[in-house]
Amino acid sequence: MAVREITPNVYSVGVVDWDREIFDELLPLPDGTTYNSYLVIGSEKTALIDAVDSDFEEEFITNLACSGATGIDYLVVNHAEQDHSGSIPVFLELFPSAKIVTSEKCKELLMSLHFIPEFRIIVVKDNETLSLGDKTLEFMETPWAHWPDTMLTFLKEDGILFSCDLFGAHYASSSLFIDDEHTHYLLAKRYFAEIMMPFRKKVSEYVERVSSYDIQIIAPSHGPMYNRPEYILDICRKWSSDEVKNRVIIPYISMHGSTKKMVSYLTESLIARGIEVRPFNLGKTDSGRLAMELLDAATIVIATPTVLFGPHPKVANIAFISNILKPKAKAVGIIGSYGWGGKTVKDLSDMIQKLDVELLEPVYIRGLPNEEAFLKLDEMADDILNKHKEYNIA
Numbered sequence: 001m002a003v004r005e006i007t008p009n010v011y012s013v014g015v016v017d018w019d020r021e022i023f024d025e026l027l028p029l030p031d032g033t034t035y036n037s038y039l040v041i042g043s044e045k046t047a048l049i050d051a052v053d054s055d056f057e058e059e060f061i062t063n064l065a066c067s068g069a070t071g072i073d074y075l076v077v078n079h080a081e082q083d084h085s086g087s088i089p090v091f092l093e094l095f096p097s098a099k100i101v102t103s104e105k106c107k108e109l110l111m112s113l114h115f116i117p118e119f120r121i122i123v124v125k126d127n128e129t130l131s132l133g134d135k136t137l138e139f140m141e142t143p144w145a146h147w148p149d150t151m152l153t154f155l156k157e158d159g160i161l162f163s164c165d166l167f168g169a170h171y172a173s174s175s176l177f178i179d180d181e182h183t184h185y186l187l188a189k190r191y192f193a194e195i196m197m198p199f200r201k202k203v204s205e206y207v208e209r210v211s212s213y214d215i216q217i218i219a220p221s222h223g224p225m226y227n228r229p230e231y232i233l234d235i236c237r238k239w240s241s242d243e244v245k246n247r248v249i250i251p252y253i254s255m256h257g258s259t260k261k262m263v264s265y266l267t268e269s270l271i272a273r274g275i276e277v278r279p280f281n282l283g284k285t286d287s288g289r290l291a292m293e294l295l296d297a298a299t300i301v302i303a304t305p306t307v308l309f310g311p312h313p314k315v316a317n318i319a320f321i322s323n324i325l326k327p328k329a330k331a332v333g334i335i336g337s338y339g340w341g342g343k344t345v346k347d348l349s350d351m352i353q354k355l356d357v358e359l360l361e362p363v364y365i366r367g368l369p370n371e372e373a374f375l376k377l378d379e380m381a382d383d384i385l386n387k388h389k390e391y392n393i394a
């Protein structure tokens with residue numbers, strides 16, 4: 001991506017990864033991503049904010065050469081993850097007098113992840129400032145958004161918050177700023193659900209903290225920048241709250257149709273009670289879409305047949321992922337079908353121990369669902385409705 005000016009003497013020098021389809025070998029990227037890097041040229045010193053993935057170091061170095069900067073004194077590293085830090089070793093070779101400016105925790109990580117020598121690193125603390133002459137950088141420690149090392153950098157004179165992974169979105173775009181908030185919304189939601197949901201209490205704290213600053217632009221490390229910061233601050237405030245919707249999601253697998261009949265029946269039964277429902281066939285759904293729904297649903301009903309004495313592996317995988325993503329749901333139900341025996345309900349309950357949820361009475365039946373099974377599913381729907389009324393959402 002070409003070097004572009006954001007405000008006088010502040011440039012975007014990052015790269016676009018149009019083709020990336022998966023992140024962390026786990027998260028589908030329907031719209032690619034970007035690795036953003038920003039150059040701040042002060043009257044006395046020049047700082048680069050974050051670097052890019054090592055796959056793009058050639059393009060990155062070309063961007064720096066085209067930026068017009070005569071030298072770079074500091075590389076501010078907000079976060080040590082390799083998609084931002086992978087090109088740091090090459091950068092340090094090309095700019096032998098540049099120093100890395102980062103948090104104590106990030107220093108440890110950079111030294112172990114990239115063997116960066118300690119003498120090249122300056123550690124800064126929360127609220128510390130660094131003068132570049134007519135421009136001043138202020139650092140805010142924000143651990144666990146989403147690694148323990150993370151910090152944000154605020155360029156005071158221009159009101160630009162370099163927010164690293166916080167407020168990001170995986171969105172390959174040639175636009176510097178968001179051109180369509182509607183299109184962006186779902187990508188930001190997917191990103192938040194996959195990356196920030198487990199740390200939403202921290203995110204909530206950080207949203208309030210940065211809201212007290214006079215921010216004109218938020219410049220994240222993935223996706224376009226925000227020249228209307230309140231848009232992303234407002235939605236992150238909502239996503240990081242405890243607020244849930246009168247909605248049930250049903251991740252399911254069915255090999256031969258019995259569990260699917262139960263899912264279809266429960267879906268209709270919930271709709272008849274005025275509850276929104278979203279069944280997810282785990283044979284087809286991408287995990288990011290499911291994560292997005294996990295951000296809103298008050299209840300999760302996991303539906304699986306028994307396979308080799310336990311839940312179907314695709315369902316077990318989603319139960320495991322839900323357990324670590326820590327969605328906001330307040331209740332969980334288990335339904336499904338077995339042939340001769342096993343411990344599916346117990347195994348699944350054990351897999352979601354980290355979730356602070358009420359467990360509904362399971363409906364786990366032998367073979368095809370009969371009238372009695374359908375009555376039990378109606379009872380589960382009644383139970384869900386009552387709970388949603390208790391939560392004041394139905």
Ligand SMILES: Cc1cc2nc3c(=O)[nH]c(=O)nc-3n(C[C@H](O)[C@H](O)[C@H](O)COP(=O)(O)O)c2cc1C
Nearest residue numbers: 254255256257258259305306308309338339340341
């Ligand atoms: C590969 C395979 C393994 C199975 N293992 C078990 C098992 O360990 N215990 C059991 O009760 N049923 C087992 N079953 C039977 C299914 O749980 C049963 O047929 C169920 O009704 C299938 O539900 P579905 O139609 O939703 O796929 C197994 C079925 C298959 C295909």
